[in-house]
Amino acid sequence: MLNKTLAELAKGLDQGEFSSVELTQAYLERIKREDSKYNSFITVTEELALIQATAADETRSAGKATFMTGLPIAHKDIFCTQGVRTSAGSKMLDNFVSPYDATVIRQFNAAGAVTLGKTNMDEFAMGSSNESSFYGPSRNPWNTDHVPGGSSGGSAAAIAAGLAPAATGTDTGGSIRQPAAFCNLTGLKPTYGRVSRYGMIAYASSLDQGGPMAQTAEDTAMMMNVMAGLDPLDSTSADRQVPDYTANLDKPLAGLKIGLPKEFFAASLNPEMATLIHAAVKEYEALGAAVKEVSLPNTALSVPAYYIIAPAEASSNLSRFDGVRYGYRCEDPKDLEDMYKRTRGEGFGTEVKRRIMVGTYALSEGFYDAYYKKAQQIRRLIQEDFVRVLSEVDVIMGPTTPTPAFKLGEKTSDPVEMYMEDIFTLSLNLAGLPGMSIPCGMNNGLPVGLQIIGNYFAEEKLLNVAHKFQQATDWHTQKPAGL
Amino acid sequence: MEWETVIGLEIHAQLATNTKIFSGASTAFGAEANTQACAVDLALPGTLPVFNESALRMAVMFGTAIDAEIGKVSVFDRKNYFYPDLPKGYQTSQLFYPIVGEGHIDIELEDGSTKRVGVTRAHLEEDAGKSLHEEFASQTGIDLNRAGTPLLEIVSEPDMRSAEEAVAYVKKIHALVTNLGICDGNMAEGSFRCDCNVSVRYKGEELGNRTETKNINSFRFIEKAIKGEVERQIDILEDGGRITQETRLYDADKDETRSMRSKEEANDYRYFPCPDLLPIVIDDEYIDAIRKALPELPDVRRTRFVDTYQLSAYDAGVLSAYKPLSDFFETVATISTDAKLSVNWVMGELSKHLNQHDTDIKNSPVSAQQLGGLLQRIKDNTISGNIAKKVFEAMWNEGGSADEIIEAKGLKQVTDTGAIEKIVDEVIANNQKQVDQYTAAEPDKRGKMIGFFMGQVMKASGGKANPGQVQGMMKQKLDALC
Numbered sequence: 001m002l003n004k005t006l007a008e009l010a011k012g013l014d015q016g017e018f019s020s021v022e023l024t025q026a027y028l029e030r031i032k033r034e035d036s037k038y039n040s041f042i043t044v045t046e047e048l049a050l051i052q053a054t055a056a057d058e059t060r061s062a063g064k065a066t067f068m069t070g071l072p073i074a075h076k077d078i079f080c081t082q083g084v085r086t087s088a089g090s091k092m093l094d095n096f097v098s099p100y101d102a103t104v105i106r107q108f109n110a111a112g113a114v115t116l117g118k119t120n121m122d123e124f125a126m127g128s129s130n131e132s133s134f135y136g137p138s139r140n141p142w143n144t145d146h147v148p149g150g151s152s153g154g155s156a157a158a159i160a161a162g163l164a165p166a167a168t169g170t171d172t173g174g175s176i177r178q179p180a181a182f183c184n185l186t187g188l189k190p191t192y193g194r195v196s197r198y199g200m201i202a203y204a205s206s207l208d209q210g211g212p213m214a215q216t217a218e219d220t221a222m223m224m225n226v227m228a229g230l231d232p233l234d235s236t237s238a239d240r241q242v243p244d245y246t247a248n249l250d251k252p253l254a255g256l257k258i259g260l261p262k263e264f265f266a267a268s269l270n271p272e273m274a275t276l277i278h279a280a281v282k283e284y285e286a287l288g289a290a291v292k293e294v295s296l297p298n299t300a301l302s303v304p305a306y307y308i309i310a311p312a313e314a315s316s317n318l319s320r321f322d323g324v325r326y327g328y329r330c331e332d333p334k335d336l337e338d339m340y341k342r343t344r345g346e347g348f349g350t351e352v353k354r355r356i357m358v359g360t361y362a363l364s365e366g367f368y369d370a371y372y373k374k375a376q377q378i379r380r381l382i383q384e385d386f387v388r389v390l391s392e393v394d395v396i397m398g399p400t401t402p403t404p405a406f407k408l409g410e411k412t413s414d415p416v417e418m419y420m421e422d423i424f425t426l427s428l429n430l431a432g433l434p435g436m437s438i439p440c441g442m443n444n445g446l447p448v449g450l451q452i453i454g455n456y457f458a459e460e461k462l463l464n465v466a467h468k469f470q471q472a473t474d475w476h477t478q479k480p481a482g483l
Numbered sequence: 484m485e486w487e488t489v490i491g492l493e494i495h496a497q498l499a500t501n502t503k504i505f506s507g508a509s510t511a512f513g514a515e516a517n518t519q520a521c522a523v524d525l526a527l528p529g530t531l532p533v534f535n536e537s538a539l540r541m542a543v544m545f546g547t548a549i550d551a552e553i554g555k556v557s558v559f560d561r562k563n564y565f566y567p568d569l570p571k572g573y574q575t576s577q578l579f580y581p582i583v584g585e586g587h588i589d590i591e592l593e594d595g596s597t598k599r600v601g602v603t604r605a606h607l608e609e610d611a612g613k614s615l616h617e618e619f620a621s622q623t624g625i626d627l628n629r630a631g632t633p634l635l636e637i638v639s640e641p642d643m644r645s646a647e648e649a650v651a652y653v654k655k656i657h658a659l660v661t662n663l664g665i666c667d668g669n670m671a672e673g674s675f676r677c678d679c680n681v682s683v684r685y686k687g688e689e690l691g692n693r694t695e696t697k698n699i700n701s702f703r704f705i706e707k708a709i710k711g712e713v714e715r716q717i718d719i720l721e722d723g724g725r726i727t728q729e730t731r732l733y734d735a736d737k738d739e740t741r742s743m744r745s746k747e748e749a750n751d752y753r754y755f756p757c758p759d760l761l762p763i764v765i766d767d768e769y770i771d772a773i774r775k776a777l778p779e780l781p782d783v784r785r786t787r788f789v790d791t792y793q794l795s796a797y798d799a800g801v802l803s804a805y806k807p808l809s810d811f812f813e814t815v816a817t818i819s820t821d822a823k824l825s826v827n828w829v830m831g832e833l834s835k836h837l838n839q840h841d842t843d844i845k846n847s848p849v850s851a852q853q854l855g856g857l858l859q860r861i862k863d864n865t866i867s868g869n870i871a872k873k874v875f876e877a878m879w880n881e882g883g884s885a886d887e888i889i890e891a892k893g894l895k896q897v898t899d900t901g902a903i904e905k906i907v908d909e910v911i912a913n914n915q916k917q918v919d920q921y922t923a924a925e926p927d928k929r930g931k932m933i934g935f936f937m938g939q940v941m942k943a944s945g946g947k948a949n950p951g952q953v954q955g956m957m958k959q960k961l962d963a964l965c
Binding site: 079080086088093096098099100102197198199200201202204205206232233234235236312313315316318319320321322324325326336340360363364365368372 | 570573
């Protein structure tokens, strides 16, 4: 019963092939047996999972099951989960047991989903490789010498390794799409405001967005039906009707207009990957789509703009971790200043401290206009590029990443090289647009992701576009050796 | 050369919302520590603010009341600094686009003239919690009940030239916000506090370096702190020194200000727009609706009191400054149908009792209805003014209506002519010496001398004889002896 999609598992539960408790136990056993290889979970919530699975089975026998009832999933350890350690991958929150549920967690609980555990991630979602986690790096099931991507690397590794059929992630600059690409998964970063941020530990508030990671577009759509919607607890969540994301998955793509931004196929893109992307686009043409070249001239500016705005917001968002109320506190502080300095010096890892310092500097008196304000202006230019192009085409396609999964340690010595990993994904977060990554081929045994970008609140369209591709190809069904 | 003082004030008025500015926790004062702080107030990871619309409405009320521009688009910014009672490590405030722009308020000076003081801006922000240094040995307790309480920070232009002007301005703002019902004005509980920016210069010269004295919470302390600070600055300058731009604290016990931190130690607050909150966008319709629903403002009420009740400017000013007091007065005046008598009692006997018992008019044990009823009995000669004081005393201590107390204590005025005449005759018979003096005196001196006989009659009657009747009868009988 393992190695199945959510849709297949839902069917199995419905037809009584197995119970939610049996399914959950099977996953828990596999996690116990296999996860030492991948380090994809920070916390396995065995007890909670079995309680939820039992309740789900009862709901089902009472005839009240809905599509998510009894399906086990994993949550990125950035979503606060009541009674469960919620660490955000940081020593700072290693001892933090959340007294409340994030809205996303509440939504999945209400839908009857089962929480297998909390997945590994870059510390406070700052990273593209999962190597900045306090709990050690997660590993790519396709080749454990390689990273699974980040920051939602634990979620990606868990799904790819068959330790969870699907998982939640968050995407501030590519943190859902890049690990999905590296691990041969389908990941969706929704429009900013589509999914509530309440209870999702903030990295960069104006960029953070939660979303689903799964094996297929169909599963992703099922999860969106749970996650999307207005939340009165999040002032930035969108007051806009939520469609049934599964309703139009099969809509024919005839007449679909696809734009290929020339800047996404520049020199930094690995040529073998470029070939795979073009092949995928050919497949779309076969499905009736029309393709044209477009331009997003400010793409190159997205990295510097992002690395001002995100650290600036982070420097403020992470101020609450001061050792006063919860989380890590240094031993025997001499006085208040000593407590602040050592708590934050010892509690945060290198990359987090780097970004706090960059952000603090960018917001400082005398530098604000030159950095933060300028970055916001660039952000507007980037957004205008997209708005213009998306008035001409339905979707934009390109690579999710410039290269396939790199090796552990390969980019840790040069932070800027690591930042360049996100060149194709960052600009969407700056613009607030939705984007997906879907499997589109293999490069030296490692998966390659096709990125699909749509207009604001066009998730339904993106899922349709992704689903039709998955009906016509089988890249997404490929599993790492041994699975 | 003459020294000139330049004063600008920042007033923090706590808005009288039921819940906090960004969370659903209660704002009630005095609860057990940390029982009114929810996940958002504690700044738990992942929590987000949701703006309380009633704080907006109150800020707009204030803005329209001082004729200010209202920000159609106002934006919350984060003011970043570390302090243990600041849970998020930043205060959510409004720097770049405040809700209330430039406005003004008129103050009355002692010489009866009026001065216009500019209000630069007023913005919404959240309060911090409290650090409790005394209760824990070598540790600091943190109470976050107050964290997230909505504040309206009202910033004045540096238009005031003396401590007296500053106090007049603060009182005026206090009267306004309490009248609008947007702040309870309780200074002792910190609902209304003031930062004073003070500098001195030779008249006509450029502004000198200023100091800011923080969080002063009484009118008297504001006056004393400014006066002390002006003296200190002039002493330094006259000794050839320089004023350090710094933040100071007022120590009420020692009646002096002392340095808290200098400009060099000041924080770089790294303000930037709060990404968790959307800009507040309002339209003319919203503003007009609030303007139309504004209650009567203190200035308007003061004029009305003078015109309608013929009160003195002073009495009208005191009463109109505090809505509960003016409401109380108007109720008493309506019941008693005598505004002059009502103002004398409200400003006299009642205020004296309130002061002695350190009680606010809102908690007065004697209600406006009770006092009005008492004054009715004076008006209809049931009791004299002196007896009324006894009845009031009983009302204050034991409660009850004037009629009940008069009845129970047998204080009803004696108006029976026969009974009064008997006492008058006795007094004349028992005070031959004073009678002789009276008859010997020049006729125009006799008026004053009658007071003695009046007093004797009132004493003998236990204060119950009708003074008017006694006076007439006594004069008639004494004059007959001349």
